[in-house]
Amino acid sequence: MIKSFAYVRPTSVDDALEMLGADGARVHAGGTDLMGCLRDGVFEAERVVSLRDVPGMRGVRASTQGVTIGALTPLAEIARHSVIGEQYTALARAASVVGTPQLRSQGTLGGNICQRPRCPYFRAGFDCRRKGGRICYAVGGDNHGHAIFGGVRCHMVHPSDTAAALTALDATVVAVGRAGERRIPIGDFFVAPSVDPTRETVLEHGEMVKEIVLPPAADDQRSSYHKEGHRRTWDFALAGAATALRMTGGNVAEARVVFSGVAPVPWRSMAAEEALQGNTLTPEVIGRACDAAVEGAAPMRHNAYKVGLLKGVLEKEMLRYV
Amino acid sequence: MSSSKEPPRGDGLSVSRRGFLTSMGLGAVGVALPEITPATGPEIVPAGDVTRIALRINGRTHPALVEPRWSLLHVLRAEVGLTAAKEGCGRGECGACTVLVDDQPRYACLTLAVEAEGAEITTAEGLMEGEELGPTQQAFAETDAFQCGYCTPGQVMATEALLRANPHPSPEDIRGGVSGNLCRCGAYENIFRAVERAAELRSGGAS
Numbered sequence A: 001m002i003k004s005f006a007y008v009r010p011t012s013v014d015d016a017l018e019m020l021g022a023d024g025a026r027v028h029a030g031g032t033d034l035m036g037c038l039r040d041g042v043f044e045a046e047r048v049v050s051l052r053d054v055p056g057m058r059g060v061r062a063s064t065q066g067v068t069i070g071a072l073t074p075l076a077e078i079a080r081h082s083v084i085g086e087q088y089t090a091l092a093r094a095a096s097v098v099g100t101p102q103l104r105s106q107g108t109l110g111g112n113i114c115q116r117p118r119c120p121y122f123r124a125g126f127d128c129r130r131k132g133g134r135i136c137y138a139v140g141g142d143n144h145g146h147a148i149f150g151g152v153r154c155h156m157v158h159p160s161d162t163a164a165a166l167t168a169l170d171a172t173v174v175a176v177g178r179a180g181e182r183r184i185p186i187g188d189f190f191v192a193p194s195v196d197p198t199r200e201t202v203l204e205h206g207e208m209v210k211e212i213v214l215p216p217a218a219d220d221q222r223s224s225y226h227k228e229g230h231r232r233t234w235d236f237a238l239a240g241a242a243t244a245l246r247m248t249g250g251n252v253a254e255a256r257v258v259f260s261g262v263a264p265v266p267w268r269s270m271a272a273e274e275a276l277q278g279n280t281l282t283p284e285v286i287g288r289a290c291d292a293a294v295e296g297a298a299p300m301r302h303n304a305y306k307v308g309l310l311k312g313v314l315e316k317e318m319l320r321y322v
Numbered sequence B: 001m002s003s004s005k006e007p008p009r010g011d012g013l014s015v016s017r018r019g020f021l022t023s024m025g026l027g028a029v030g031v032a033l034p035e036i037t038p039a040t041g042p043e044i045v046p047a048g049d050v051t052r053i054a055l056r057i058n059g060r061t062h063p064a065l066v067e068p069r070w071s072l073l074h075v076l077r078a079e080v081g082l083t084a085a086k087e088g089c090g091r092g093e094c095g096a097c098t099v100l101v102d103d104q105p106r107y108a109c110l111t112l113a114v115e116a117e118g119a120e121i122t123t124a125e126g127l128m129e130g131e132e133l134g135p136t137q138q139a140f141a142e143t144d145a146f147q148c149g150y151c152t153p154g155q156v157m158a159t160e161a162l163l164r165a166n167p168h169p170s171p172e173d174i175r176g177g178v179s180g181n182l183c184r185c186g187a188y189e190n191i192f193r194a195v196e197r198a199a200e201l202r203s204g205g206a207s
């Protein structure tokens, strides 16, 4: 049974921020990750602040300025939203492959990008780097699910599917705290373990994500997301790719390539982007992009398969644009 | 997993204010309500306290005293006495606890009971039509879509959710619709047939 916590359901953003200021306060959005963390003692909550009744934090608003998605919007709603499906396909696809139908109707976009890592050592109560300890147990232990890029101090992989898609789509995270609102480019939202292995986002205690903004999609922009896991349902990415391309007359004018499941943060591959940009998507160009994408990969004892898997995922995704 | 807490005292001291108000609304006729001063800021249910909530389950209102940390699954089974929803894993990894919350499929094990307050909750019991099985349940019986039956109420609720949103699913929709429900007995082929049959029965198809 979960350790007792106080529970509060504020009905305004101001009250929510007031309640979140307390020591040991935790946000409850859909609760799909929070409940597991509390149950397994990954962290404790003295107070659970439910955002359920806070108005204005749910739903998708489309305008000429782009699309604004409330942090509390369930993933299922994002997956079936027509504007997101047409103009921001990568996000719709990422939302549609999170967990299961049940998890997608309960889980929210804000919760998806703020979820805690799934590294089994972190979850199982090891005093690891991410808990402030001195060892990443994946290095000498079972590391088949761990990072092949960016594993500095901690080798976990970022668990979120939507984070990769939002990064490829150049989203902005709007955070609110008692000091006011700040707009954080998604590329600055996630914290690499080389900077601080004990946190995943730049959010300060008492701050929360209010909404996520997608810039207007260019007419010639297309995007996609695909992940491979152990099973086709339920499982986190072992390797995934979010891509966004602007094509002019068969040529790649601009490319964004961001990987999930292979690094502690959504992993943008500038090398793959450069190999694509200015070129026609011939098999040779795609092959060069896939090779470039895995250059510098540093697999561990059990996860070298991710190098080939990632290349395969990217190749298949690129063929969608041909 | 039953409550280790003392039942709350009738004077409301160990019941939070919302619970107190609700319980007075339900029982204590004649107490002067205006004596309660309006709260400033939202009301906090302290750790370890129970709060009285009203859950709407299968079209009926069930008052319940719950701790904030109790899952909807625990409250359905142990407090309300509706045991169709099963606990398999308690961590969102099997689907045996699937119920509908406002028509959406959810894992009751990952849902706090307090979070379900005010929503329309449907369990497999709520699909009965009087003493008869409802069409979704009937379809599982007809197609022999189980062996031990432990996963069945969850499969039935996932099917119900799918068909409420999408009355004529494609084979791919069907696989997706029940992709959040494990069956240890491996009855999947018949489960897929059950979903097809349920779609027929629900749209008045031949029996």
Ligand SMILES: Cc1cc2nc3c(=O)[nH]c(=O)nc-3n(C[C@H](O)[C@H](O)[C@H](O)COP(=O)(O)OP(=O)(O)OC[C@H]3O[C@@H](n4cnc5c(N)ncnc54)[C@H](O)[C@@H]3O)c2cc1C
Pocket: A026, A027, A028, A029, A030, A031, A032, A033, A034, A035, A036, A071, A072, A075, A097, A098, A099, A100, A103, A106, A107, A108, A109, A110, A111, A112, A113, A114, A115, A116, A159, A160, A161, A162, A203, A207, A208, A209, A210, A234, A235, A236, A237, B091, B092, B093
């Ligand atoms: C069995 C299982 C399988 C899963 N599979 C996947 C998967 O394949 N892909 C995937 O991406 N995820 C997966 N998840 C993780 C999770 O279900 C999703 O990430 C979901 O979107 C989380 O959203 P939530 O609203 O339920 O978050 P919550 O559980 O409510 O919150 C998650 C965390 O973020 C914090 N938080 C939530 N909202 C905010 C906010 N607005 N501002 C600040 N902090 C906030 C919470 O305090 C908490 O620490 C899985 C989970 C389970 C249990």
Ligand code: FES
Pocket: B086, B087, B088, B089, B090, B091, B092, B093, B094, B095, B096, B097, B098, B107, B108, B109, B110
């Ligand atoms: S008991 Fe809820 S998913 Fe297994």
Ligand code: FES
Pocket: B145, B146, B147, B148, B149, B150, B151, B152, B182, B183, B184, B185, B186, B187
């Ligand atoms: S029938 Fe036994 S688990 Fe599905």
